[in-house]
Amino acid sequence: MTKKILVLPGDGIGPEIVGQATRVLDALIADHGLDMAYESALVGGSSFDEHGVPLTDEVLEQARQADSVLLGAVGGPKWEQYEIAVRPEKALLKLRSELKLFGNLRPAILYPQLASASSLKPELVSGLDVLIVRELTGGIYFGQPRGIRTNNNGEREGFNTYIYSESEIERIAHVAFRAAMLRGKRLCSVDKANVLEVTELWREVMTRVGKEYPDVELTHMYVDNAAMQLVRAPKQFDVMVTGNMFGDILSDCAAMLTGSIGMLPSASLDANGKGMYEPIHGSAPDIAGQNKANPLATILSVSMMLRHSFGEEALADKIENAVSTVLDQGYRTGDIYTDGMKLVSTSEMGDAVLAAL
Amino acid sequence: MTKKILVLPGDGIGPEIVGQATRVLDALIADHGLDMAYESALVGGSSFDEHGVPLTDEVLEQARQADSVLLGAVGGPKWEQYEIAVRPEKALLKLRSELKLFGNLRPAILYPQLASASSLKPELVSGLDVLIVRELTGGIYFGQPRGIRTNNNGEREGFNTYIYSESEIERIAHVAFRAAMLRGKRLCSVDKANVLEVTELWREVMTRVGKEYPDVELTHMYVDNAAMQLVRAPKQFDVMVTGNMFGDILSDCAAMLTGSIGMLPSASLDANGKGMYEPIHGSAPDIAGQNKANPLATILSVSMMLRHSFGEEALADKIENAVSTVLDQGYRTGDIYTDGMKLVSTSEMGDAVLAAL
Numbered sequence: 001m002t003k004k005i006l007v008l009p010g011d012g013i014g015p016e017i018v019g020q021a022t023r024v025l026d027a028l029i030a031d032h033g034l035d036m037a038y039e040s041a042l043v044g045g046s047s048f049d050e051h052g053v054p055l056t057d058e059v060l061e062q063a064r065q066a067d068s069v070l071l072g073a074v075g076g077p078k079w080e081q082y083e084i085a086v087r088p089e090k091a092l093l094k095l096r097s098e099l100k101l102f103g104n105l106r107p108a109i110l111y112p113q114l115a116s117a118s119s120l121k122p123e124l125v126s127g128l129d130v131l132i133v134r135e136l137t138g139g140i141y142f143g144q145p146r147g148i149r150t151n152n153n154g155e156r157e158g159f160n161t162y163i164y165s166e167s168e169i170e171r172i173a174h175v176a177f178r179a180a181m182l183r184g185k186r187l188c189s190v191d192k193a194n195v196l197e198v199t200e201l202w203r204e205v206m207t208r209v210g211k212e213y214p215d216v217e218l219t220h221m222y223v224d225n226a227a228m229q230l231v232r233a234p235k236q237f238d239v240m241v242t243g244n245m246f247g248d249i250l251s252d253c254a255a256m257l258t259g260s261i262g263m264l265p266s267a268s269l270d271a272n273g274k275g276m277y278e279p280i281h282g283s284a285p286d287i288a289g290q291n292k293a294n295p296l297a298t299i300l301s302v303s304m305m306l307r308h309s310f311g312e313e314a315l316a317d318k319i320e321n322a323v324s325t326v327l328d329q330g331y332r333t334g335d336i337y338t339d340g341m342k343l344v345s346t347s348e349m350g351d352a353v354l355a356a357l
Numbered sequence: 358m359t360k361k362i363l364v365l366p367g368d369g370i371g372p373e374i375v376g377q378a379t380r381v382l383d384a385l386i387a388d389h390g391l392d393m394a395y396e397s398a399l400v401g402g403s404s405f406d407e408h409g410v411p412l413t414d415e416v417l418e419q420a421r422q423a424d425s426v427l428l429g430a431v432g433g434p435k436w437e438q439y440e441i442a443v444r445p446e447k448a449l450l451k452l453r454s455e456l457k458l459f460g461n462l463r464p465a466i467l468y469p470q471l472a473s474a475s476s477l478k479p480e481l482v483s484g485l486d487v488l489i490v491r492e493l494t495g496g497i498y499f500g501q502p503r504g505i506r507t508n509n510n511g512e513r514e515g516f517n518t519y520i521y522s523e524s525e526i527e528r529i530a531h532v533a534f535r536a537a538m539l540r541g542k543r544l545c546s547v548d549k550a551n552v553l554e555v556t557e558l559w560r561e562v563m564t565r566v567g568k569e570y571p572d573v574e575l576t577h578m579y580v581d582n583a584a585m586q587l588v589r590a591p592k593q594f595d596v597m598v599t600g601n602m603f604g605d606i607l608s609d610c611a612a613m614l615t616g617s618i619g620m621l622p623s624a625s626l627d628a629n630g631k632g633m634y635e636p637i638h639g640s641a642p643d644i645a646g647q648n649k650a651n652p653l654a655t656i657l658s659v660s661m662m663l664r665h666s667f668g669e670e671a672l673a674d675k676i677e678n679a680v681s682t683v684l685d686q687g688y689r690t691g692d693i694y695t696d697g698m699k700l701v702s703t704s705e706m707g708d709a710v711l712a713a714l
């Protein structure tokens with residue numbers, strides 16, 4: 001049966017970068033006779049402008065029916081005036097939650113060609129290959145109660161709830177341990193168990209699940225130290241696993257180790273291999289519509305889709321190799337540009353990847 | 358009247374680094390006829406081992422009576438088996454909360470002599486001077502309800518509450534805006550207002566208080582982006598202000614920009630200038646008792662004490678100049694050692710600072 005992909009370009013640079021990613025997908029479908037088809041829909045601010053909500057029921061239903069989703073980015077200052085419940089970001093959170101995409105994989109790999117674009121000194125990052133596993137459908141992002149209320153002193157107060165149940169921790173633990181088994185067999189669980197009870201439970205459950213994976217060396221680290229260690233000596237890590245909020249912060253903190261957040265794809269998976277794939281960067285409204293954005297994170301997200309949702313390992317490798325080739329050839333968008341390289345636009349980078357496929 | 362200082366060495370390397378800091382204080386008291394006296398007490402794991410609690414009522418009362426507190430560090434694996442309520446860290450949290458030390462100042466300054474010890478490329482950090490203002494007595498660290506309970510499905514779940522009232526946000530806003538007025542007049546407030554209602558209120562109140570400081574340029578940044586920008590281009594920041602949890606993570610993330618967390622002091626102030634002063638690093642149990650730790654963060658914390666609690670600006674400068682001198686002379690503890698420098702012990706570093714005073 002034809003595999004269905006839902007493409008959600010979103011806001012800001014979303015349509016530009018997704019445009020290049022679907023060109024790559026088109027080429028693979030044509031060249032390899034893949035039985036895949038995709039359709040596009042509005043999401044985020046562009047959906048809000050058209051329909052008054054960031055995610056319509058129809059699009060959510062399309063996403064449910066699809067075998068996987070490719071998303072660009074959502075949000076921008078234009079919609080910051082609205083309440084959280086109808087902001088573009090809400091579409092993303094609702095998709096993650098409704099599709100039960102609890103397992104978020106965020107690889108941070110330094111392409112050797114980009115060593116000089118990294119913020120860190122070369123000796124600290126050469127050969128860097130860390131996988132951050134982020135729990136994506138729980139924690140403080142979704143915890144109830146939440147809101148802004150008037151307290152007993154007649155003052156307003158804002159509140160959110162950071163909450164995890166044992167089963168939520170268990171299932172992300174298994175994702176992380178299995179990922180570690182396929183890699184360097186070292187897993188670092190990040191928490192704040194010296195202060196927050198919710199992460200005390202997190203640490204306890206991680207330790208218990210770890211007994212089922214005796215080959216994996218499990219360590220624990222406080223989140224403040226983890227942020228520091230990512231900057232001090234990131235190569236000490238193989239796989240890291242953490243909750244929704246800490247994962248958000250740490251994966252962005254790790255981004256600059258690889259030269260640019262514009263290089264980093266992600267996969268958000270449910271229990272059955274269905275996934276949503278998106279670059280970890282945002283909608284970059286400041287450069288939207290200028291054909292300047294780096295499409296490689298989105299193109300690499302297509303590679304993750306082929307690997308994780310469709311079992312097309314060889315084609316996934318093919319995309320990654322093409323990305324490596326264009327970097328060898330010196331093509332650089334502005335975010336990864338360094339002296340002596342060839343500065344190209346979003347679409348020229350897409351051209352180069354297509355040529356290298 | 359004699360100014361009273363309570364000295365709380367704490368655990369791990371705490372006693373060693375505080376020992377060097379009090380030598381510096383002794384020298385200043387003697388040389389300048391300062392009317393100051395200090396006494397020491399147990400705190401953290403060392404108090405737990407002796408009294409069964411990490412902070413006794415007597416020591417808390419001593420801290421209340423004192424004009425300021427100098428603290429080393431608390432915690433270690435030895436006490437990780439105990440519940441959060443009696444862990445060494447609890448002493449720190451209780452002191453901060455009971456003494457109402459809501460305004461935490463964490464300067465991240467790169468001494469030019471340590472440029473080569475920074476993780477970041479020199480051009481990204483040379484001249485770095487950022488001040489992180491962290492709210493220290495509210496947010497998720499202290500929010501109620503909290504704990505581990507059995508939910509309706511019969512499963513255990515851990516939960517904490519991230520909460521801020523308007524007045525809590527207002528008072529830390531004033532601390533941050535006033536600090537910005539004395540520096541580069543730029544303040545970046547860090548939140549996650551696209552997801553968390555509590556930080557939506559944070560952003561609203563920051564913006565409102567900002568109207569009272571028309572000379573300060575206020576910007577807002579999401580915490581994930583802030584973590585990335587600290588690694589990408591930290592010199593864009595003058596003063597940053599954020600809540601308790603984000604401040605914990607971001608200040609550690611910033612630490613390696615300055616070469617070592619072993620260089621970073623902090624001040625935690627109440628509304629009247631009373632303060633607790635401590636290095637931002639932890640108790641480093643792995644090197645405790647080996648005369649290896651870097652005492653400079655604690656010595657610089659004494660400098661912050663003289664400046665913020667006692668108005669002794671000239672003596673505060675004197676300590677900072679002495680630290681700069683020992684770095685010029687090439688003295689380095691292990692954490693900041695680079696080729697060609699003189700590797701020294703904790704106490705030798707103390708000797709060098711005393712000689713340079």
Ligand SMILES: CC(C)[C@H](C(=O)O)[C@@H](O)C(=O)O
Pocket residue numbers: 075089092248280551552581
């Ligand atoms: C846009 C935002 C809601 C989102 C998040 O916080 O999860 C983004 O930062 C990410 O990391 O995917």
Ligand SMILES: CC(C)[C@H](C(=O)O)[C@@H](O)C(=O)O
Pocket residue numbers: 194195224432446449605637
């Ligand atoms: C020891 C710990 C409780 C503390 C904190 O989280 O505040 C420390 O990390 C700090 O930053 O002072």
